[in-house]
Amino acid sequence: MTDQRDLASLRAEIDKLDDELIALLKKRQALVQEASVCKSAHKDAAYSQAREAFLLHDRAQKAAAAGLPPGLIEDLLRRLLRESYKGVGPSAYACLKPSDRPLVIVGGRGAMGKLFASYFERSGYKVAIIDANDWDKSPAILAQALAVFISVPIACTKEVIAKVAPLLPPDCVLCDFTSVKAPMVQSMLEHYSGPVLGLHPMFGPDIRSMVKQVIVCVGGRNEEQGKFILEQFAQWGANVCKCSPQAHDQAMSIIQALRHFTTYCYGRFLSEIAPDLKEILALSSPIYRLELEMVGRLFAQDPKLYADIIMSSQQNIDLIAQYLQTLQPEFALISARDKAAFKRNFEQTRAYFGDYAAKFLRDSGALLAKVQDERVGT
């Protein structure tokens, strides 16, 4: 009985310690909030790589000295940092180009348009939104525009560019957010003679914070005049990544079109053979559970979005065709149970991944441990 009481009393002590933990987190949250207001007043960016790196390194050293297990304090801090990046309140961002002229978001009532409208507003810009049904009042708004962001579905982007471009003042920066860049930038350059900036935010509208999110910039014309826009993104904590429209589009054929196609096909096939998902999940290791989640999440979203992305260019379709042609030889090898050939191919591929293979194994291992954390045991 003594020991049993001991477990109960130990648990009571843990409970008390967790109360202290919550109180400490609350104090920390208040300090972080104060710091973000302070940073905003000084027009410091929402995110500082140096501060994050210092925090992680400093706490890791102290935690190691205290005998805590490796990686623990870093994981906890990263999770806390996420909250502090989210925690920056309304109008907390510095405005890098104060102006009476509005930033105009065409398609601003879509989820992506709304997200950027909110960020620009919280940075002290005047934001005007134009949607399909308020076209009649748009000429007056566009004539004043400091910059215009075309944020409409891919299928109608060119048409909207053609409609908007003639109405802009000559120094307005014309931007688009489409996931295909070469044809859109070309279309903007053709219809407009002022500054042009092709942009592609590499995230969906459901993000909780702009910190560390990637926004690709492929340039266009007189990019100097659009510089304040990129600096404003950086102010929010985003990573602005520059490349050519062609390099962007080629990467997106791989990153988006091919990947979405294979995920879609795998999900389709599952629905045809229709295994019991509950049973499959019960039998799953963390890695398969994660992979199944990545497939299933696609089908919770808008089919139009995926159709648009996959079918947005002939380049995408050609790449998918090229991929499909490689499958039969691989299958022939499996079917012949040719383990030696499989090993050869496998090792060639490993050579291509180089140091990334081991890095990916390590990084994904850390992530799979987190999948396991979420699991409820029996």
Added chain:
Amino acid sequence: MTDQRDLASLRAEIDKLDDELIALLKKRQALVQEASVCKSAHKDAAYSQAREAFLLHDRAQKAAAAGLPPGLIEDLLRRLLRESYKGVGPSAYACLKPSDRPLVIVGGRGAMGKLFASYFERSGYKVAIIDANDWDKSPAILAQALAVFISVPIACTKEVIAKVAPLLPPDCVLCDFTSVKAPMVQSMLEHYSGPVLGLHPMFGPDIRSMVKQVIVCVGGRNEEQGKFILEQFAQWGANVCKCSPQAHDQAMSIIQALRHFTTYCYGRFLSEIAPDLKEILALSSPIYRLELEMVGRLFAQDPKLYADIIMSSQQNIDLIAQYLQTLQPEFALISARDKAAFKRNFEQTRAYFGDYAAKFLRDSGALLAKVQDERVGT
């Protein structure tokens, strides 16, 4: 200047608070360690679902009352709980069937064999290991065995079963760890007339803790006599999941063989078109980064393991063939840019996923936020 000093002093306060946090975690770790010793003395399992559920619910309520953001304390606690599950030290597990007779692991010098040997030893069992090169002393060991676990590569499992079975005492429980169950269980039943248990640990030897890991049990013969083994697994915190050998094998064709094949083919294709991985990663959203990690991690591992798994049965190869046949019609649809047909197929698949689609979107969203946490910004 006042404000600038303010930011510095706020950061100093945060630093101090983090020192307190580390001290608190250290105290918590010591208490958890004491509790685990205490639990071990009482033969309590390493993992208690009720305690975990209580902790998460209780702390979430307190954190909400304190005004902390939703989800934060749960994420922090899950990460702490992982450490406490790992933290159970040597010989800390209760032994559910004390005996002078050894548990024998055939192939016990392989990584998986070593893992189970270590767990059984820390639970107070006598463990004997038989490897290829100590076959001459094995008859004496096997004649004493309380249970035998065949933990050798799939390709030689049947041969080893045939060799081991005649040497066992009639009440010994014969088990295997192979990832193909129907033929292995059949082979054990044919070669041995005593208790048989087909097992499949759904994890690799690199796990940090057995807590919440799945071990599939497909039964065999006189399962009652092997019950202590399953209870011992549960004592370590593992989830024992029972199903028929056939249901297991069908699920594994999908979970392992097909998935590994598609991942392998995608990696192979990438290595052929050979995009610059550094550039691809820079342009990647968290979801693609994660997907690329899941592909690359495969190639950091042993090709033999994957060849064995994919080519382990005709059932696997037939399933892969069936999958490949579905790709051409899907491609035809993409190629014709038939968005209506795509939408129809998409929605059929969504119906198959049912409530899981939204759940997967939610769960993976939480995980993708963690991928983003790890990212270094600019």
